[in-house]
Amino acid sequence: MSEEFAIELKHLTKRFGAITANDDVSLGLRRGEILALLGENGSGKTTLMNMLAGIYQPDGGEIYADGHPISIRSPRDAYAHKIGMIHQHYKLVNVFSAAENIVLGLSDEKKLDLKQTNARVAEICARYGFDVDPKKKVYDMSVSEKQTLEIVKILYRGADILILDEPTAVLTPQETTKLFAILRNMRRDNKAIVIITHKLNEVMEISDKVAVLRKGKYIGTVNTAETDAQKLTDMMVGHSVTLNIDRPIFDAPVDRLRVKGLTCYDAEHVKKLDRVTFTARGGEILGIAGIAGSGQKELLECVAGLCPVAEGSIEYDPPEGGSVELVGLTPMQIRRHGVALAFVPEDRLGMGLVGSMGMTGNMMLRSWKRGKNPFVNRRQPKALAEKVLTDLEVVTPGIDFPVRRLSGGNVQKVLVGREIASSPNVLMSAYAVRGLDINTSYTIYNLMTEQKMKGCAVVFVGEDLDVLLELCDRILVLCGGRVSGVVDARTATKEEIGLMMTSHGEEAEAHGA
């Protein structure tokens, strides 16, 4: 039986301290088959595959290759067994060319022969439909080109068991389609392929079999043809969940935040935002879509007073009437002007929270300055921490337990809980559900909608287009720091937005991009 598996894992266990990342997982990969490894964040998918790639050592269990027990102690060992992994964060040297990256670390060649390398690279590309320029430097490549390069690198090293960790997370819908075509070519070529993912529609589209992990435990493997998204979710979560996001309509949206011609540069004087103009309305969720690094972060930070604005204006219209110009104000001045602005930044622990402090200390981040007393007031923050703890069901050993050591979902609950508690008129969030499990994600969506229905203007920077289309009222699409358009989320399609993510309105037609 085990002979037909290219790789078989038996009873693998891996622990990190008291946390068991993988608990007695058994799994088999076959050649000519695409296996989707499905599970929520933190269910141990990446850990499990890292043991195959030689990054981690299992604490228990065995790995078999074609029926023989093997031990993989380093990525080099993994290559010896023809296992290659494409990590979520690419392992490329920026200043090297594609060809140099491909041969990097290979010791079997007697001398570096780039010409021969190029020929082999060209051969691999032709075979599977890749498009790689061997001379191109990595720093000149787009995210999708880098990913292609990683795949070619691994094929060059002779891998016929490929593991891809969340390969579509950074791709546009069009790029994803291209990647899937390549994966199908490789399947035809009798490779064994694993893709780690938590996106159900992709699982349904590309895989032959689905293996589900939940909290480190192996739940089961099913044939993709015999299952559906709802069944898989239930396996992933362990109980039934509804996958619909409620989108009520607020009666009378009013303009709350008017951004005009906003331009800003980063520390290296690279233009990050280029004449961005939009309006966020109270009672509406404005989604912001775009490839990672298209200016989403800078946009929110400009509004929050954390990023210097070169040109343009940001006007805030409070419900009481009047208008406040936010450009040029520091975060403290913005607060002093009575601007009820809440901000859930992308970097939760590095910007939104103090990792070494407990919930109380983190609630204080908003209130610490109040009053003339030189001593900090802990009573109110503590009461607030207790309220957030019960309202959002934060799981923590104690109110003063360092938030850095909480799980990702609980960290986000602390942050969102604090920001919402300030009863904001504008709520900005960046990648608010990144790394969260399904239940927490839906909690966050509901909180956003709740704020919207209170008349708050919600700005929601997201990466999952399906979610943006379901949650938001309008979606603003950014491309290279420019607004390529604002669409109605109720009528727009994923393809339409995907196209806007890679090209600015008029330019798209001119260049035919």
Added chain:
Amino acid sequence: MEHKVKTPLFHLAKRTGIAPSWAWLIRLSSILVALVIGSLAIAITGNQPIPAYRTLLEGALGNEAFRRQTVKMAVPLLGCALAIAPCFKMRFWNIGAEGQITAGALAATLMVRLFAAKLSALPLLLLMAIAAILGGGLWGLIPGFFKAKWNTNETLFTLMMNYIIIGVVAWLQAGPWEARQGRMAQFPANACLPKVLGVHCGWIIVLVLAVLIHVYMKYTKHGYEISVIGDSMRTAQYAGMNVGRIMMRTMFLSGAISGLVGFIVASGANNTLAKDIAGGVGFTSITVAWLSQLNAFAMILISLMLAILTKGASTLQTQMGVPAAISDIITGLLLFCMLGCEFFINFRIVFRGSRPEKGGKQG
């Protein structure tokens, strides 16, 4: 068989949650390990380790006079460790305490030269203390200002500031302020700190400081700001803190306390100013602050421990002919073992074939 199965001899596993008693046992045993390795060094010099350690202890605490000297050594160490604690908490690597002590002592001495003839003891001492606070504070503020404005490297900057002020004092000592044979004059009696229980009253000042710093770091808005900046500068900005101003303020405070220590040493212990007035205290206190994990009360114990080692070692040298440098070796070993043991508190070594620890409660 084609593939041979080999598992590594051991690997590391992170532990979460270790019983506090177990953690303290590891810490205590690290001191023991340091002393055992230190005994090797003593043995190499041809002495019996155990009698040597006994002599060392007796040399530091054996009689009234020894105890006084030990306390006298601990006072500036503690004061200075308290001074740098806020900076280190902020992850601002101020290694310029040495210079800030010297600057404070210099400012105090200037007051002695200007006003000793006109003022009685109390106003003069107060004036000296204030001058020392301002002098040391200024010497700390300069690198703080440059860091806040232009993000200069504070480690190099504070280090260089040490050499400047020590150079200034060396020039004064051998030049304009020279009394005889390259030394400055002793302070008059009204410029010397009074003694309490046989030791100059600086020990009371630093103990009070320990309490104040503890309260400052733990309960004030300033302390909160410092902790937030130390954790993440971006978070501090997000929370609306003026990071540059807080940095300058904290550096002034740190320099001011170091300056006060300079005054205590000049007025209480040495009764004069010399270019080596700081005598490495500014650097040793980094060890003290680090070993006590920036806890003000732990600093009292650690500074006493280092003072005992240093004082005891000098007795060891006179009585048994063991080089006094042995105390530096033991201090180094202590630092190494005590900091190194934190590794074993955080990680567990799992040997091949040993039974894995049960998962316990899942996090």
